Amino acid sequence: xxxxxxxxxxxxxxxxxxxxxxxxxxxxxxxxxxxxxxxxxxxxxxxxxxxxxxxxxxxxxxxxxxxxxxxxxxxxxxxxxxxxxxxxxxxxxxxxxxxxxxxxxxxxxxxxxxxxxxxxxxxxxxxxxxxxxxxxxxxxxxxxxxxxxxxxxxxxxxxxxxxxxxxxxxxxxxxxxxxxxxxxxxxxxxxxxxxxxxxxxxxxxxxxxxxxxxxxxxxxxxxxxxxxxxxxxxxxxxxxxxxxxxxxxxxxxxxxxxxxxxxxxxxxxxxxxxxxxxxxxxxxxxxxxxxxxxxxxxxxxxxxxxxxxxxxxxxxxxxxxxxxxxxxxxxxxxxxxxxxxxxxxxxxxxxxxxxxxxxxxxxxxxxxxxxxxxxxxxxxxxxxxx
Amino acid sequence: xxxxxxxxxxxxxxxxxxxxxxxxxxxxxxxxxxxxxxxxxxxxxxxxxxxxxxxxxxxxxxxxxxxxxxxxxxxxxxxxxxxxxxxxxxxxxxxxxxxxxxxxxxxxxxxxxxxxxxxxxxxxxxxxxxxxxxxxxxxxxxxxxxxxxxxxxxxxxxxxxxxxxxxxxxxxxxxxxxxxxxxxxxxxxxxxxxxxxxxxxxxxxxxxxxxxxxxxxxxxxxxxxxxxxxx
Ligand SMILES: Nc1ncnc2c1ncn2[C@@H]1O[C@H](COP(=O)(O)OP(=O)(O)OP(=O)(O)O)[C@@H](O)[C@H]1O
Ligand SMILES: [Mg+2]
Numbered sequence: 001x002x003x004x005x006x007x008x009x010x011x012x013x014x015x016x017x018x019x020x021x022x023x024x025x026x027x028x029x030x031x032x033x034x035x036x037x038x039x040x041x042x043x044x045x046x047x048x049x050x051x052x053x054x055x056x057x058x059x060x061x062x063x064x065x066x067x068x069x070x071x072x073x074x075x076x077x078x079x080x081x082x083x084x085x086x087x088x089x090x091x092x093x094x095x096x097x098x099x100x101x102x103x104x105x106x107x108x109x110x111x112x113x114x115x116x117x118x119x120x121x122x123x124x125x126x127x128x129x130x131x132x133x134x135x136x137x138x139x140x141x142x143x144x145x146x147x148x149x150x151x152x153x154x155x156x157x158x159x160x161x162x163x164x165x166x167x168x169x170x171x172x173x174x175x176x177x178x179x180x181x182x183x184x185x186x187x188x189x190x191x192x193x194x195x196x197x198x199x200x201x202x203x204x205x206x207x208x209x210x211x212x213x214x215x216x217x218x219x220x221x222x223x224x225x226x227x228x229x230x231x232x233x234x235x236x237x238x239x240x241x242x243x244x245x246x247x248x249x250x251x252x253x254x255x256x257x258x259x260x261x262x263x264x265x266x267x268x269x270x271x272x273x274x275x276x277x278x279x280x281x282x283x284x285x286x287x288x289x290x291x292x293x294x295x296x297x298x299x300x301x302x303x304x305x306x307x308x309x310x311x312x313x314x315x316x317x318x319x320x321x322x323x324x325x326x327x328x329x330x331x332x333x334x335x336x337x338x339x340x341x342x343x344x345x346x347x348x349x350x351x352x353x354x355x356x357x358x359x360x361x362x363x364x365x366x367x368x369x370x371x372x373x374x375x376x377x378x379x380x381x382x383x384x385x386x
Numbered sequence: 387x388x389x390x391x392x393x394x395x396x397x398x399x400x401x402x403x404x405x406x407x408x409x410x411x412x413x414x415x416x417x418x419x420x421x422x423x424x425x426x427x428x429x430x431x432x433x434x435x436x437x438x439x440x441x442x443x444x445x446x447x448x449x450x451x452x453x454x455x456x457x458x459x460x461x462x463x464x465x466x467x468x469x470x471x472x473x474x475x476x477x478x479x480x481x482x483x484x485x486x487x488x489x490x491x492x493x494x495x496x497x498x499x500x501x502x503x504x505x506x507x508x509x510x511x512x513x514x515x516x517x518x519x520x521x522x523x524x525x526x527x528x529x530x531x532x533x534x535x536x537x538x539x540x541x542x543x544x545x546x547x548x549x550x551x552x553x554x555x556x557x558x559x560x561x562x563x564x565x566x567x568x569x570x571x572x573x574x575x576x577x578x579x580x581x582x583x584x585x586x587x588x589x590x591x592x593x594x595x596x597x598x599x600x601x602x603x604x605x606x607x608x609x610x611x612x613x614x615x616x617x
Contacts, residue, residue: 055523076527084525094539096616137616
């Protein structure tokens with residue numbers, strides 16, 4: 001594990017304040033991971049971020065990027081190497097989306113063709129059609145779209161390190177969830193080193209490879225993987241911060257591709273009744289109807305076949321709407337199952353193609369597995385402690 | 387607006403045409419004299435306003451930088467003096483301490499109209515959303531870059547409103563420049579009053595008003611045109 005950012009006894013005392021906002025913070029941030037800073041309001045998360053890119057100059061202490069001491073280098077140059085999404089997004093209202101995203105590449109002197117290609121690529125990555133959105137102004141976007149542009153703008157010059165201060169802060173839970181998933185998908189490809197601030201423990205558990213739980217003055221209460229923090233909170237402050245429902249929260253830690261999917265019987269949308277009956281066999285369960293691109297369409301069982309005469313397979317049965325992706329959390333998967341007509345989650349790839357299914361038993365087993373692993377871990381620790 | 391002003395001018399022309407003019411009236415109310423007085427008036431207005439821009443905008447920018455917090459109140463006090471003195475007194479003052487003619491008149495106008503531009507420049511810059519500035523700095527823009535590419539463009543609407551106010555002040559106050567031999571449409575009005583020729587006074591007053599309204603109208607157009615898109 002290479003260390004990408006190292007903070008050494010970092011302290012910030014604002015002029016005229018008695019207490020330091022950040023007090024002697026030391027921390028190592030591994031390359032290619034998302035490290036979450038989480039803690040109550042006013043504990044110094046934003047100040048810590050701004051110390052890293054020197055928007056705030058530290059009172060004392062040192063900052064290393066890779067092995068370079070950047071505490072004294074030219075701050076403008078440093079910031080061009082670090083993507084930064086501020087808490088309030090801060091898009092430039094008088095510039096188009098294109099110009100907003102192109103800011104850092106322009107500062108770095110890229111040529112027009114490079115910049116243009118990069119902007120289009122990023123807009124596509126964040127799911128916004130370049131032709132439609134390039135020349136819009138920030139006020140012509142929804143809140144969620146602005147957040148996405150803020151993130152795209154921070155990624156524009158392809159920095160290794162990104163600082164994200166509550167990037168999905170002020171948006172509704174559904175959009176927020178979508179943006180989080182989208183971002184995790186992007187991160188699984190780009191593998192940046194990311195420092196991510198939130199005050200929401202659930203977001204921390206979902207997004208983080210590692211979580212630093214901070215108390216006032218950016219004192220680290222616990223810095224560990226989400227699993228370790230959930231299983232073994234360091235003290236009462238951490239336990240209280242995690243709150244109740246740690247068990248359910250653990251479902252946020254496992255993703256669909258961490259567990260074994262099952263197969264289910266499938267038929268093509270064009271299949272005739274006999275084929276469907278054969279696929280159904282003796283069970284009273286449903287078969288999954290797939291279209292030509294092998295995307296899930298409907299759940300159909302024997303009763304559905306009886307009830308309707310000449311209609312096509314895509315018009316009968318139950319909608320196949322509990323669709324999850326390999327990187328969806330088990331918590332999301334369980335939720336999809338609970339709200340769907342047919343309580344089985346269908347796993348599809350990014351292209352929408354069917355990969356397998358997950359049912360409630362599979363999740364149950366996964367949870368049991370986690371518990372067993374925890375017990376043996378705890379036993380190990382007790383053994384070590386003697 | 388332009389159509390209305392043209393109609394007023396046409397009415398004035400027809401009315402003057404219907405009167406018989408004596409020699410004093412003819413000396414003032416003739417096309418040559420009117421054109422030269424108007425162009426002088428426009429020169430007074432434009433030159434003084436340009437000087438105001440050159441002085442007040444950079445000063446406003448400087449005073450809003452964090453290092454200038456200390457010198458800001460006394461500087462504004464200096465700019466305030468110009469407005470505190472009545473305009474005619476200011477003109478008199480300049481003619482006494484310096485000279486009479488075009489340039490003293492221009493400088494008096496500058497002193498009189500600089501404050502709105504200064505004030506609006508400062509207000510315009512101060513009302514820029516600090517988070518926008520922070521995100522620009524956070525991406526590695528230099529302080530100067532942020533000023534040129536973020537702060538000033540975002541302050542443009544407010545600054546332009548100040549410039550428009552200064553223009554209107556100048557075009558009005560320039561009518562007084564004639565008292566210190568600065569020329570302009572005021573000369574026609576003064577002749578009318580001094581020689582007791584009402585027709586001349588009316589012509590001068592109407593022309594001044596039309597010019598003021600026209601300049602205000604053009605400034606309004608410029609304001610709409612120069613406002614950054616997306617705001
Ligand atoms: N410029 C400043 N001058 C003085 N004090 C400051 C300044 N900026 C922040 N502080 C103080 O430092 C402390 C930490 O602030 P910070 O913004 O880092 O908190 P935070 O953890 O990001 O909170 P939130 O979750 O509300 O965003 C607070 O007590 C705040 O009042
Ligand atoms: Mg904050």
